[in-house]
Amino acid sequence: MDFDLDVLLRAWPLLVQGFWFTIQITVIAALGGLVLGTLLAMARLSRFKTLSTVVGAYVNAVRSVPLLLVIFWFYFLVPFIAAWLTGASRPVEIKPITSCVVTFIMFEACYFCEIMRAGIQSIPSGQMAAGRALGMGYWTMMSNIVLPQALRNMLPILLSQTIVLFQDISLVSVLSIKDFFGAADFVAKRDGRPHEMYLAVAIVYLIACFTLSRGVKKLQRRIAIVR
């Protein structure tokens, strides 16, 4: 087997671009997913039966089908949703990156929802009773008492899930999007150099994820001491 480093050097700009794309989507999807996921978690725990049932069904359905299927669902669905929102009569043409962002926010929200639900439930109910006794409304109590603690308790799990998300972004390459893996795959097929490209991608992911998960473990230990 021959291994040509020159191939990597020539592909470098494209790879850097792809890596940057992957990081951008990771950050946007993680933040969007966290906000939406927290709202979904509150809806799941809500006393309005219909709301919690509908949200529960959505979250469970997304969590039990493959991410690839979710990606294809939204890839075809988003043009119709956009048409419905704008009142257009035909499906709106959507850039792949937009559909990619929407997909990952909607997908990640379901996983973050379950994490945040556990986080909210981990706060002793006495605190909520105390909040209510002080005359706080639902939103005041949630944003000032429950959510800050829930977020803090769940931070290591949320970050671990974000590392998984960072790896999962690689699946958008099936839509011919040039994320980090997609860019490498493009070069591998164009130049006929699968060995160099796939091994390089694997090594970069390995180093990145290993470092990140080390960081999360350290953070976990620090939080554990404080509590």
Add this chain to the structure above:
Amino acid sequence: MYNWNWSVLWSPSADGASSYLGTLGFGLAWTLVVGLSAWCIALALGTVVGIARTIPAGKIARLADGYVEVLRSIPLIVQMFLWFYVAPDFLPDAAASAVKAWDRYNVLAAILCLALFTSARIAEQVRAGIQSIPTGQSNAAKAMGMETAQVYRHVLLPVAFRRVIPALTNEFVNIIKNTSVAFTIAVVELMAATRSMQEMTFQPFEAFTAATAIYLAVNLTAVKVMSMIEKSTRIPGYGHSGR
């Protein structure tokens, strides 16, 4: 705006072999073949690696830790491509060309890839299961004169396995979902069948809805079966959560 047409499911498929529902059925069969084969290997390998991570002998435990860390840090699709495009070239030349000429190598690559990928996750669960048992139990077993192997065989593993069943259920559902990534190396499993139906009929939402329903049904069945296993293996009087 979108013309629903559920009858495409019963109309003859493009390859003429059956209806589109049949196409999805074949896809499901391949998903189950790949998923279940990979699951058996993953369970055996994951158990061994998981146990290795808990034994006091430093070197083996660290090697097992490294195995888990590497397999968890590389995205599944990258591992799939490494097995399919790169791995054969590490073999001797004659074997490499034989493997490349074999038209079912993609299925083997998918099975090996999913088996190793999942074994790392199972190893993590098995390790956690063993370490959740109070050290007093293994110390007591040693005090009674058991060898390390006997401590594992008679004291630690019977409890650890029961404790990890819920986590294993999760991993089983994951391996079925992850089998979909094999479609990127042209294994005609459920995701690939869904895609071909969508491309041939131009009815994406019928195809996706059907695939979603099938995945939900398979996963629900898996959860039911596993909870039956959990109930039937429960130790009487040992508490509901196995504590």
